[in-house]
Amino acid sequence: MAESSGIKFLKYYLQKLKLFFLSKDILSFLLFLALSAGFWFVHSLGKEHEIVISVPIKFVGLPMNYAITNNPPTEISINLKDQGLRLFTYTAKHNSPLTIDLRQNFHHKGEILITSDKLTTRIAKYLHLQPTTIVSEVHPDSLLIRYEKLVSAKLPVKLNAKIELSHQYMLSNKIQLSPDSVMIFGTKKAVEKLKSIPTELLTINNLSDTTHLQVQLKPVNHVRLSSESIKVSIFVEPFTERKVQVPITALNCPENLSIRTFPAFVNSTYIVGLSKFNTLSPSDIQVYLDYNELKNAKTSKGVLKIRNNSLNISNIRILPVEVEFILEQK
Template sequence: MSAKKSIRQIKRLGKKAKAPFPTKEAFVFLSFLIFSTLLWFLYKVSHVQELKVKVPIEYVGIPNNVELVGKLPKTLNVQFKDKGSALFTYILKQELPPFKVDLTGQFKGTGRISLPTNKYEGQIFYKLKPTATQIHIAPDSLIINYYSLYKKVVPVRFYGYIQPAQQFIITHGISVSPAFLEVYGNKQNLDTLKAIYTEPIHLKDVKDSVNSEFYLKVPRGIHLSQPRVKVHAAVEPFTEKTLEVPVTSINLPDQYLLRTFPATVKVICVVGISHFKTLTSESIQAVVNYNTLSRINAGKARIQVFSTSSDLIRYHVSPETVDFLLEIKK
């Protein structure tokens, strides 16, 4: 009789014990039941018993450029013998800790891998009690069918939003690292794939810089060289800085001289507090574009602002238009 069948027998006897008896008779019956159960238990723990357990498989070393055909076996059925005192440990666990199947270097082009399971007896024995003997593993081999995939490098895009709290600002935009990623798939899927996006990221009321890893959204039929990327956004309080900038001209024919009234304008800049001192008027240009001068609104020119500084978040200029006078050079 196996250990599992013996336990089921105890449960049936226990149910019978619940049937109504006169108090004295019930006491005598229960006493004999407990005594016989103890005798049965002592007999079982002193003899070798047979048991079957499932051992989970953990596969490692599967490259990203390989597509598996069908599902891999998740467990192995292990049958062995051990002392009865040890079997109750296995009955409570039902499954042993997983063991690793390392497939590194096994994949070559397209084909089939056959791994005899008896090569893993050592790993499985290590997870059993030292008294275990006569181990048998089923199935006798692991069969893995596969084929190789094509490779392509695509950009990684941020998807979602990072919303700073009031009086805070993102100073240099949102960046993703790495910016490009190797992906694998069949030729048809790769031809239509233009970019890989992060899972939707929605962050509100942000007061500190974001520098965290987020998972990528994996298109169907595509394998990624890595599952996550790092998203960075520098968040800090902002302030305003007013700069006096001289007005210059662009696209002006050589024979002309442009004079503006006033000769300078104020550029009110929004900048992160850490860049307040580094932002200067030398990095900003206020220009009048000769090609945009309107004949209809003669004498008025709109100011355009250009900046070479990445610290400038946004700006507005005052005044937005200036009077101008075109003179022919002498």
């Protein structure tokens, strides 16, 4: 019963509060308060104010074989004075940087000084300053850019990749890079340290089809590259297993001697792409004994060696791996 009375009491006062805020007196008060705030804000905007904005800087126009060697600022701080309403036009976020083209001032002296007056003029054009706006301070008030001529070199590109082929697939050709070399520009010390330009890591899993893609070159400190990326072509096809008989040959044997083996042929098994299945040349696989390893042997058995002369086959296996031999006078 007491709980019911409490609820009725709460509803009563909530209703009174609602009627109070909806009454003409309170609405008039709120309207007057809003108008007063508006008049104060407009009056405030009419007075002179000062703001500070930061503007990013971008330097362009140096020839490819020149580079900035000091560390000029990447942004400048600008103090502006004007009526508050006009300053609103400058407070917007500047997404594009203040671009400073160095071509007009470029010479072989090695440095460019952009004085305070020149910098202020560039800022005025960049911000589209109104006649009433005053640039009271710029920090830094001038810019010094030092640069030097770079040496150049042509270096090969080195692919940095982890490529996993799908089951029963193989590379059908050598991975191609285009271009396979790039021009670099840098200080003599920086260029002499480099032997190649690596790519960013390329990771591919379960590759089962020929693929062409762009791969970024890895940036090198204080060195410019003539290209930021290269085209990588990876040629893939299914493979199968093939068996052939291969003759045993002798290497480094004197002219007055010959090596006879028992047997004279071995059975060879290898993996080959389907497109190259019937293109094997007799010289692609060489199975041999080396006379230099046999001449002082204390046994009449020799371990066979394999030489793969083709990019199209892999995983060569032979039986037997060891044969008997005799040296004969011719």
